[in-house]
Amino acid sequence: MIASFTSSRGRSAWVVLLAFGILAIAIGAMLFLGGYSPQAAATALWHGSLGSWYSITSATLVRAVPLMLTGCAVAVAFRGGVFNIGAEGQLLVGAAAAAATALSLPSGGAFTICVALVAGALAGGAWAAIAALLRARFGVLEVISTIMLNFVALHGVSYLVRGSLQEPTRIYPQSSTIADALQLPRFPGAGRLHVGLILALILLAACGWIFRFTASGFRLQSVGQSPSAAATAGLVDIRSVTVMAFLSSGALAGLAGAVEVLGVTYALYENISPGYGYTAIAVALLADLDPWRIVASATLFGALEAGGAAMQRDANIPSSFVSMIEALLLLAVVGTQTVRRRSRIDGIAESDGAVTAT
């Protein structure tokens, strides 16, 4: 089906190999510049991410869940031609709304958990709606507005955890802990891994199905590919499709924040997200915006995040090192996209020629 960003699968493998070779060299160079031992780094990375059952479940997969949800959020937006760089802010707002809801609800149980999750999704959608409104009404590019809203959300959470949502002793900049009955249940025997994983997988499957089989999914992607063709040939109402893309993307990112609060941190903190909303862009693009492949790429990035934490702990390599690797990975994906695409067109042009010759 349509993927406006890329569609090729490993055509000119050598270009991709070259890019990732350069990537590896860049990582090595940074380790050398920082004076770190590559071997210690690799060992820590392995142990922290995939080296044991505990690290797979409690570290890698726990981090993969918010990346799956925000990655899905980015995929929905990008497929609809909406450059939502604001998953981070939408996640934070969703986390705050879920925490506020969970802390103010009296009873526990599945229904209340759902209410808190929905509150997070709604808040994320509402946060994205601001950018949607600014674009639809005033023509403000969402690239800028969503980034600005990320900063606003960041400072907003910082205000909340020192203000109305601060824990009663007023010492720490964080909210009270959410009651046990409102926490997302964990899988037995899988450490900190919670049922948010199931939710994320269901939503990714649903998005994949919507993209492939429904009329609204087709509309979304036709607008993303060519708004003018969608409007002129398809008589599609561009504005409402775009607004829907904003809202669903924001809701997915907001849900990621809610799941994080209810399933992992159990309280609202200032630094509740280590940049999941930005990493999500890399997650989604590495997966060619395909929901099923987001499962894999989110797990890869979850492993990197988990390994990064271990590197800091065991090899004293700063965690920012991993965000650098992630950025390099994203650059490698973006940098090879055009090249891969160009080779694809040439390849088909050749067979097209064969067709016209007959």
Place this chain on the structure above:
Amino acid sequence: MTGSTFDLAPPLALELSHITKHYARTTALTDASLRVRAGTVHAILGENGAGKTTLMRVAYGLSRADSGEVRVRGERVHFATPADAIAAGIGMVHQHLTLVPAMTVAENIALGGRGLLRTTEMVRRVEELTARTGFALDPRARIEDLSVGAQQRVEIAKALTRNAAILILDEPTAVLAPAETDNLLRWLRAYAEEGRSALLITHKLRDALAVADDITVLRAGRVVFSGAAAASTIPQLTSAMLGATFTYTPPPAAHRSAQSGLPVLGAEDISVVDSTGRTRVRAATLVVRAGERVGIAAIEGAGQRELLRALSGRMPIASGRLTIPAVVGFVPEDRYGDALLPDGSLVENVALRGAGHRRGLMPWAGLRALTSRLLAHHDVRARNGAQVARTLSGGNQQKLVLAREMGATTDQPSPLAIVVENPTRGLDVHATAAVHDRLREASANGAAVLVYSSDLDELLAITTRVVVMFDGVLTEVATDRRLIGEGMLGLNAAATATPAVTP
């Protein structure tokens, strides 16, 4: 004392010898040679895709030939960029004008220079050009506010600032009204008579024969004819352009006794305002009946774009009354941008029609079957429905768009009305003929057809009735080439009586 021409033959102004050029995996030019004498107009004729533009790109340093050589006034040259060609005294006026719309005439003409920009100097330069070319150029006018004809004159002036002695014009008459075309050709003649040379790339025989001294014809990347215009005949040139095997005779244009069916498209006093707030269509009234093929004759920017979109339900009207069927097939001029998802499969492109109203699940199975049917019936050369649209040739893309817009789909009936805009632009003669046949077929089946084409001859050939549009105002005229041409420029009484443009 002048020596005998035998010994001292004047060197050719421009000579291209044995040029071969490959793109990716296609060959654009094979062993093509061209000799342009000083003081002449040389026409290069050929169908779209024959290699005319590629040959000129080589002469202008925009493309590098794989083999062959270029000589200017006898000197062998190697152009790496247009800057080199400009320095050698070659100027080029591109088919798609390469002016910066947001800048003034003076700035556009100054582009590419060095040092400081002095306003007085720039203005003086434009005035000097005005004197030299006879074109009235306002140095302070913004390009985007000028008509296409005026923009083209700026482009020519720009090419002449650097003292071009060889001027290449790529399809300059494609966007001009007949009277403007005549002016341009007359000007070219005078330009050449001052001892310089002009190369006129065109696919219009009429223009070539009217002005050229020499004619070179390209077909499929090869030179198939070259000789003096005076000694050339229309049948000779036609068969050179199209190949001896191709015999296409356009069916007689006139069954103008339009069988008046029921009105299908109706506009009553409509006006249309574009996104910048300009009124583009003023109090237009038009009825297109079932079985009719109505043509709109207009120069670029006369409001036909907005009128067609309003009548096809693609653009809201500001006032008036519009009666159109629920489904109107629409083929926009820019099929690549406005009609196709270039990265989508052919099935997805067929699915695009009706996408706005479709609910629930996508009927992919039905759409796949429909696509195969359309590909077969409309002779679209494609492997299968899964092929990506951008990999089709322009002609096949257009056939696909027409096929999609004209027939019934999985969830919509055949449209009762079809609106097409420059439907054959950029297509070769075979594809053009196919498009014309489709339009005739549609009206024969009872559809109302509305056509705009910037090529007046095409319009006259395929329509049953022509309406002229000038500055947003529609005028009925008799089907007469001269009257229509005057109407397009607002020269007849009916059109000039209407108010002038208010921005």
Place this chain on the structure above:
Amino acid sequence: MNDVLTPFLSATIRTATPLVLAALGEVLVERAGLINLGLEGAILAGAFGSLVGATAGGLVAGYLGAICGGVIVAAIFAVFVVWLKADQIITGTAITLLSAGATGTLYRAWYGASGAALRTPTSTPIAIPGLVHLPVIGPALFAQPLLTYVAYLLVPSLAWWLARTHTGLALRATGERPDAAETAGIRVVRVRIAAVLAGGVLGGLAGGTLVLAQAGTFAEGMSAGRGFIAVSIVVLGRWNPLGVAVASLVFGAASALQFAFQAMGWRAPYQLFLVMPYLLTLAGLAGVVGRARPPQSLGKPL
């Protein structure tokens, strides 16, 4: 009154300086038809570069380091966007993330995790004889660090250069219609690369002022969104240096209000002042976009 107004104006200028430097660089980039969201990364790299330079070789080396930092980031952007024709928005975002990661890593590796005690030499204010004695504005405008004066000079000179030179015209044409520029003999690719690198120099210097003229030290992520704000300032200033200067001053003033309010004893949550620039950007963009016309080919690959 003057004991509020003069410090307020002075703080306005101080806050506006890095913004105007970065935004002027981005004006060049966008006038050439590119959007560089990696500007945020260039500022950060410039800040870190100035730290490296200044601790090793003093103030001048600090400014050179800032330029190097900005140019390295800009060069990566140029390679991806001009040469590989990668998507500009994604590349810019990725480069900002890369710069944040790389500066953070190197900072901790080279200066230790604490860093609190790390001080760089700072650029002391230079009083302009005569002008500094003007009432109220004198001490505010004419007792500033060197780079502020550089910014004062850059605004009119870039405006002049864009409007009155052939190279400026070539840059503008490249952003409007690269094909037209190309046929006029302008090397569009070179123009774009040069613009991006110049944007990197100015972005780096913007980061340098944060360290060398303001904080006197480096902190991870200290650019705090100034690059993104500068990109917005370019829109608010309608892609023209004078407009950009005015928009930067408005931002500087909004941030300086914080100090003015504190001086007047007005209390408000400090986060309100922190979000002010972002809210102002959104409000400003909502008011301006649609009435300002960007370069025609902005954001489109060649």
